[in-house]
Structure formats: structure tokens, C-alpha cells
Amino acid sequence: MTETTRHQQPAVREEILAYYARGKEDARLREGGAPAGRLEFWRTQDVLRRLMPAAPARVLDVGGGSGIHAEWLARDGYEVDLLDPVPLHVEQAARLPGVTARPGDARALPADDASYDVVLLLGPLYHLPERPDRVRALAEAYRVVRPGGLVVAATINRFAGLHDVLREERYFTPLHRRRTDAVTADGRHHHHAEDGLFTVAYFARPEEPPTEFTDAGLTVAGQYGIEGVAWLMGGIEDWLDEPERRAAVLAATRRIESEPTLLGASGHLLTAGRRPS
Template sequence: MTQPQPATEPPPHSLRDEILAYYERGEEDARLKQGAGRLEFWRTQEVLRRLLPEAPARVLDVGGGSGVHAEWLARDGYEVELVDPVPLHLEQAARLPGVRVRPGDARALPAEDAAYDVVLLLGPLYHLPERADRVRALAEAHRAVRPGGLVVAATINRFAGLHDGLQLGYYFTPEHRARTDAALGDGHHTHAPEDPLFTTAYFADPTEVPGEFTEAGLAHEGQYGVEGVAWLMGGVEEWLDDPERREAVLAATRRIESEPSLLGVSGHLLTAGRRRP
């Protein structure tokens, strides 16, 4: 098999203006630390804790945002380096103990070959609508991880916009419905200035992600639905506030996390693979 080659230079316009503006609002950190967003955070954390090698190990957190996951990884004893294209995120993450930060694009990583035990892409694939760019980002992760090392990537599921729109009620607005329905066909969520809820994004069909891993040279190992059906339940915030119910919700979601017929129900999906030894 032909090995993926390192990118020689950053792609032009590495972050679209509307995506940068969305994340410069500074809301991403709080989104995962309060309300229903905690389900995504805790489930991502528990899946990663099962998949990652024991600390200490070198982790490259690509598109790691404000460091919401880098923080607990460093606290768990991992050597964490975070790469992100958003200046505000770099400022926020630089304040975290044990986390090194540097600017960069997932498609042209500022990283040496085979330098890390784990490469995480817990956001970059959200905003790469073209398959070639997603494969390029995964190929860069393949290059940066050591032989036998782990790569985990997060994707937004194809039907997340539909489910979210029905739950929050904005699907009943004609302009929102038109954009949502269009994304169901090709996964392309288009930016609209009058829509503050999200920005330019790609909603992936769970079945296509393993093929992108394979094309990038990675051996696909598994997929994990992050929120299951729980994120669509009206009482989930209150359940998460109650320690006993929270554990029940997490356990229930864990039981169905890799059930093929339910992978597309989650808002987010984690896909894991390895660089072959």
C-alpha cells in the first residue's frame, strides 16, 4: 500500500471566515461543560479513556479548541500538544497546566513523522466538506502517529441537524427546514448569516468514515455513538444533574454505542483506527 505523504505546505484559506467567526464567539468551551452538552463531553471522555494507551503517552490534540479535552488528558498524566487554527482557542488552551499549544491546520500538521502515540481529531472533520480534505487530514494523522499508534476522529452524524431541529423546533421554520433537508442528501450544511446556531459543516454518514480511514492508510478498528438516543430526550439535562440518573444514562448509552443500526442516532460519532506496525 502506498503510504500517505506529508503535506508540503498549508492549504490556502485554511479556515473559512464564517467558521473562524463562529468559534471566535468563545462559546465552545462552555457548550461542553453545561446543560445537555455534558453528555457529549462525558461520553467522549469515557470512550477515549478505554481506547487510549496508559499514561504517560504523547497525545496530539488536533483542532482541540479551547482545550476542553486536553485539560483532563494532561491531568490524567498524558503529554499533550494541542494544534488549532483559531487564535482565541490557542489563548484559552495555553492557560491549561501541562498543555502545549501551537497554531496549525489538520491538513498540514506542524508535527514530525511518527512523533505521537495518539492523534485525536475531535473537531476538524466537522468543517471539511470535501472528502479529499478529510482524507488529507486523516493522512496527516497517520503520518504523525507512531506505527501501531491510535487515531480517533469525531464526526457529526448525517441526521444530527434533523434531530436537533425537531427537538428545538427550528425545523418548522421554512428556511431552516430547507437547509436541513438539503444536508440529509449530501451532508453539506451551508452557512447562513441569519442562522446563529452553526456554521459551514459536513454531516457524515457513519458508513463512509471507515473508508476515509482506509484511504488515509489507517486500519479501522471501531465506531462509537457518543450520545446514543439520550440527547434527544426532553429530560436529559435534569438527568445529568442527578448523579444516580447520570450514571444510568451513561451506562445505557454505552450499551448501544457500537450497535450498527443505531450509530446514526447519536449527534456525534467517534471512529478509531491505527497506523499499521
Template sequence: MTETTRAQDPAVREEILSYYARGEEDARLRQGGAGRLEFWRTQDVLRRILPAAPARVLDVGGGSGVHAEWLARDGYEVELVDPVPLHVEQAAQLPGVTARSGDARSLPVADADHDAVLLLGPLYHLPERAERVRALVEAHRAVRPGGPVVAATINRFAGLHDLLHQELYFDPAQRARTDEEGDHGRHGPEGGLFTTAYFAQPTEVPGEFTDAGLVPEGQYGLEGVAWLMGGLDAWLDDPDRREAVLAATRRIESEPTLIGTSGHVLTVGRRRS
């Protein structure tokens, strides 16, 4: 499927657009304890996976450019595509970053035009498997042969873990909703804590890569169990302890019995050469 023969652009759900129009995602990754850990661990993994700069990186659903910014500083040529107008406006102001509006399921880019494609958020918000595969098919189309595609997913029981950590799981309504989500992975906007999303079992994601024509290579749990620890903010503020936390999570990042403890997982695949 070429750029000129793409199907009609799909619509992003209004509640998702409204949620991200608040402009809170950038601060979540730069300031919050668990968010900072997710941010630094994403950097850690990507710097080991991506081809050397100056490669062309397509950051799909890249938000305000929180990752595009450091990628550009590292010497990459970064193009960001996002459906939220505020995000496009913010990212376009970053040096070395080109930003435009677009949807992961219908990318406004030419075939095989990028050395790597990142989907560090879009799969969260596609509850239907066919839509997630469609986004991965588009990533497959956009990346050059042999290039990596890296996609983030939220783990199936991340909501349960997070609500326990925040002591919200003891509320009967929150508990019932969270327990139901554990059965099917679908999260609704009710309760105001998040928006429409899909929480994936790590084991199901490689199959979606395969169905999109990508060859799965590996998975990386980002936060381990550290994101649930009460002292995380203080640990990350201390340079020595921060390095210890990052080393500990790196040590278990691909351990199959522990991947599901992370809030987020990166799955890596490649387009066949």
C-alpha cells in the same frame, strides 16, 4: 511527507474562524445538557482506547482545551493544535498542555512523534472528501506505528433531530434547509445556528480512514437517543441518573442499527505497526 516538505498551509474558511472566535464552544461542552453528554461520553470512550499515560497525545483542532485539560490531569503529555487564536490562547494556560496554531491538513509536528492523535472537530468543517482524507493522512504521519487515531464526525441527520428537538423544524425555511442537508451532508452558515460543516454518514468514515493509510478498528455513537430526551439536563444533574444514562449509551454505542441516532460518532483507526 515530512514536516519540511509539507505543501503550502491551507486556509481555514473565514466564517468558521469567526464562529469559533465567539468563544462559545467551551461552555457548550461543559454546561449544556447534550454538550455535557457528548463531553462525558467522549471521555468514556477515549479512556478505553488511548494508550496508558504518560503517552504523548496530539489534540488536533482541540479548541479551548476542554479535552486536553482532563487528558493532562490523567497524566498524558498533551500538545494541542488549533487554527483559532482564541483557542490557542485559552489552551496554553492549562497546566500540562502545550498549544500552538496549526491546521489539521498541514500539522506542524514531526513524523511519528505522538502515541495517539485526536481529531475531535476538524473533520466537521471539511466539506470535501479529499480534504478530510488529507487531514487523516496528516494524523497518520504524526502518530507512531501502532498508535490510534480517533476522529469525531457529526451524523448526517443530527441537524434534523436537533431541529425537531428544538421545535425549529416546523419553520418552513429551516425545514427545507435541513431536508436538503440530509441529501448531501453539506451544511452552510445560513440561519446562524452553526457554521460551514459536513454531516457524515457513519458508514462512509471508515473508507476515508482506509484511504489515508489507517486501519479502521471501530465506531462509537456518543449520545445514543438520550440527547433528544426532554429530561436530559435534570438526569445529568442527578449522579445516579447520570450514571444510568452513560451506561445506557455505552450499551448501544457500537450497535450498527443505532449509531446514526447519535449526534456525534467517534471512529478509531491505527497506523500499521
């Protein structure tokens, strides 16, 4: 049975679509982008390359954006299908060699049961503020991944906004402080049209994704803090521009990536699970 016969396509909030239609997401993670974005990209790549089965394998990149990760996955020899609700992202990803891109929503995947070896959700979960929607997205990943297959999802950590706004000194502005403090209370980041800093999102505590994976039927296999504490340190930009220091930063961050007491220090967290065989 195909999913297109099972669910009506859910609606994505207009604020989220408008935010990503600006076309800035691709540059954020690429060489020359902000240090935190580059560190996020390299560390996500590092973790995924250790978790994924050997190529060739079928990968569904759900909410894959402009194809920033699909691009290197295809170069590594994987067969990559990308889904994203933002038309600009689909257009950008479709230009990449070895990547098939089409519109889609994480909560209603247009894919057959057990048709992929790996399902990646590196963006959708933190744009689904309601827990039932996140579990539904993970249940869809469970459905389309083969038994024994890998599911990896990214979340934004609960205090990432507080760390980021303080590091960039916006926390000293009363308005930004009030908004940031509110997010730390309930995890809900609201859309504020006048600043355009981010859009509707949910910032999760590290213990939340494993319970959502379990509710979706997935067996949790591990959690990985992406940026560690390195993204908060002064000098990170210079370190990442020097190959030897960059390698040292990545190695240090890998050393603490699954340390339970430090999982929440990262800006982003990867949770990995498998569909039971």
C-alpha cells in the same frame, strides 16, 4: 522530515474562524452547559479513556479548541500538544497546566513523522466539506502517529441536524425546515449569517469515515455513537443533574455505542483506527 517543509499551510474558511471566535464553544461542553453538550463531553471522555494507551503517552489534539479535552488528558498524565486554527482557542488552551498550544491545521500538521502515540481529531473532519481534505487530514494523522498508534476522529452524523432542529421545535419554521432537509440530502451544512446557529460543516453517514480512514492508510478499529438516543429524550437535563441517573444514562449509552443499527442516531460519532505496525 518535518511537515512544515512539505506543505503550504492551508486556508481555513473565514466563516468557520468567525463562528468560533465568538468564544462560545468552551462553555457548550462544560458543566452547566446544554444537556446535549455535557453528554457529548462525558461520553467522549468515557470512550477515549477506554481506547487510549496508559499514561504517560504523547497526544496530539488536532483542532482541540479551547482545550476542553486536553485539560483532562493532561490531568490524567498525558503529554498533550494542541493545535487549532482559531487564535482565541490557542490562547485559552495555552493557559491550561500541562498543555502546549499553537496554531495549526489538520491538513498540514507541524509535527515530525511518527512522533505521537495518539492523534485526536475531535473537530476538524466535520469542518472539511470536501472528502479529499478529510482524507488528507487523516493521512497527516497517519504520518505523525507512531506505528501501532491510535487515531480517533469525530464526525457529526447525517441526521443530527434534523433531530436537533425537530427537538428544539425550529423544524416547524418553513425556512429552517428547508435548510435542514437540504442537509439530509447531501450532508452539506451552509453558513447562514442571520441565525448563527452553526457554521460550514459536513454531516457524514456512519459508513463514510471508515472508508476515509482506509484511504489514508489507517486500519479501522471501531466506531462509537457518542450520545446514543439519550440526547433526544425529554428529561435528559434533569437526569444529567442527578449523579445516579447520569451514571445510568452513561451506562445505557455505552451499552449501545457500537450497535450498527443505532450508530446514526447519535449526534456525533467517533471512529478509531491505528497506523499498521
